[in-house]
Amino acid sequence: MTILIALLKAFLVGxxxxxxxxxxxxxxxxxxxxxxxGYVVAGVILGGGGLYPKIVEFAGAGATVxxxxxxxxxxxxxxEAIQEEGLLGVLTGGLGATAAGIxxxxxxxLIIALIxxxxxxx
Amino acid sequence: MNMTPEEYNELTKQSSPRSPFIKDFLMAFAIGxxxxxxxxxxxxxxxxxxxxxxxxxxxxxxxxxxxSILLTxxxxxxxxxxxxxxxxxxxxxxxxxxxxxxxxxxxSEGLVLGLAAKMFVIAGPxxxxxxxxxxxxxxxxxxxxxx
Numbered sequence: 001m002t003i004l005i006a007l008l009k010a011f012l013v014g015x016x017x018x019x020x021x022x023x024x025x026x027x028x029x030x031x032x033x034x035x036x037x038g039y040v041v042a043g044v045i046l047g048g049g050g051l052y053p054k055i056v057e058f059a060g061a062g063a064t065v066x067x068x069x070x071x072x073x074x075x076x077x078x079x080e081a082i083q084e085e086g087l088l089g090v091l092t093g094g095l096g097a098t099a100a101g102i103x104x105x106x107x108x109x110l111i112i113a114l115i116x117x118x119x120x121x122x
Numbered sequence: 123m124n125m126t127p128e129e130y131n132e133l134t135k136q137s138s139p140r141s142p143f144i145k146d147f148l149m150a151f152a153i154g155x156x157x158x159x160x161x162x163x164x165x166x167x168x169x170x171x172x173x174x175x176x177x178x179x180x181x182x183x184x185x186x187x188x189x190s191i192l193l194t195x196x197x198x199x200x201x202x203x204x205x206x207x208x209x210x211x212x213x214x215x216x217x218x219x220x221x222x223x224x225x226x227x228x229x230s231e232g233l234v235l236g237l238a239a240k241m242f243v244i245a246g247p248x249x250x251x252x253x254x255x256x257x258x259x260x261x262x263x264x265x266x267x268x269x
Contacts, residue, residue: 003166010162011155014213018154019147021208026143032211033244036220039212040252048259061161064179065186065213066154067248074256082260082269090260094253101214102249104184105191105221106241112195113225113237119197 010062013055017066036067043071048079073097146207153202153209161186161213183214190215191222199223220244 021039024030030038046052052072056063063069077097081089095102164185168178193199199219203210210216224240231240242249263269 006166007159007162011159014158014161015151015155015209018158018209018212019151021154021212022146022150025208025211026146032216032220033247035208035211036217036244037247037251040248041255044252044255044259048263059158061165061182062155062158064183065158065161065215067212067214067217070214070217070248071252071255074252075259078256078260079263079269082264087264090257090264093260094256095249098252100180101183101187101217102245104187105218105245108188108191108218109222109225109241110237112191112222113229116195116226118226118229119200 006060009059010065013059013062014065015062017063017068039067040071040074043068043073044075045071047072047075070098070101149205150207150209150212153206154212155209157186157209157213157215186213186215187218190218194219194222195226217245217248220248 021035024035024038025032043052046055046068052063052068053076056069056072064072074094074097077095078090078093081093081096083089085092161182165178165182168181169175173181190199193202199210199215200223203216203219210219221241221244224243225237228236228240230236
């Protein structure tokens with residue numbers, strides 16, 4: 001039962017965050033690249049301000065999987081790195097905390113792009 | 123068929139689909155929600171296998187990134203994105219797709235300035251502004267002792 005509730009919370013909160021993005025697509029001229037960038041920067045602000053960690057606590061992957069969570073991880077990484085390394089942590093924290101996702105995206109993309117043939121857009 | 127303009131308007135109103143906005147919104151909600159629920163399931167599986175919460179979160183991201191890029195290779199993710207809209211864009215799978223998709227598409231322009239350079243057409247701005255925002259945040263909390 002707790003598993004089902006956790007899945008439902010992730011579905012509802014994650015779905016809502018995505019649906020808000022859809023409003024930006026339908027009602028503004030923002031391109032996908034700008035929406036993704038905006039979500040990450042908003043995640044840094046919401047994460048740094050302390051609101052987003054509470055949403056993560058409630059919704060789990062529903063909050064960490066959307067790109068707001070990526071921004072939240074950047075802010076969290078910086079905060080923790082400053083605690084350990086002082087001023088240097090300002091520079092190392094963000095990319096350090098998100099390195100797994102970025103490195104995975106780059107590495108898997110290279111492999112897949114080398115193996116597969118591009119599909120013609122129809 | 124004889125009908126007044128009013129009747130005709132009524133008929134077209136009935137047969138035309140619901141406003142695309144409502145449909146877009148619900149599709150984004152459903153697809154985005156499902157991707158997040160999948161992430162939650164993967165994360166809980168890793169945790170029950172003994173990973174800490176912190177590690178399981180990162181490994182879940184890596185797993186979703188891998189799945190998304192694989193589905194991009196098979197041209198499946200773009201098909202889901204056609205009706206998922208922001209539901210496929212906003213999750214980390216959308217970020218991964220934005221890295222893999224131009225890499226694949228511009229492979230023909232070379233391995234360096236095609237495949238590798240175009241990987242960052244969308245991911246680049248995300249990383250640039252995300253990192254810089256986190257540095258600004260870090261400077262603020264460092265200077266004011268808020269960490």
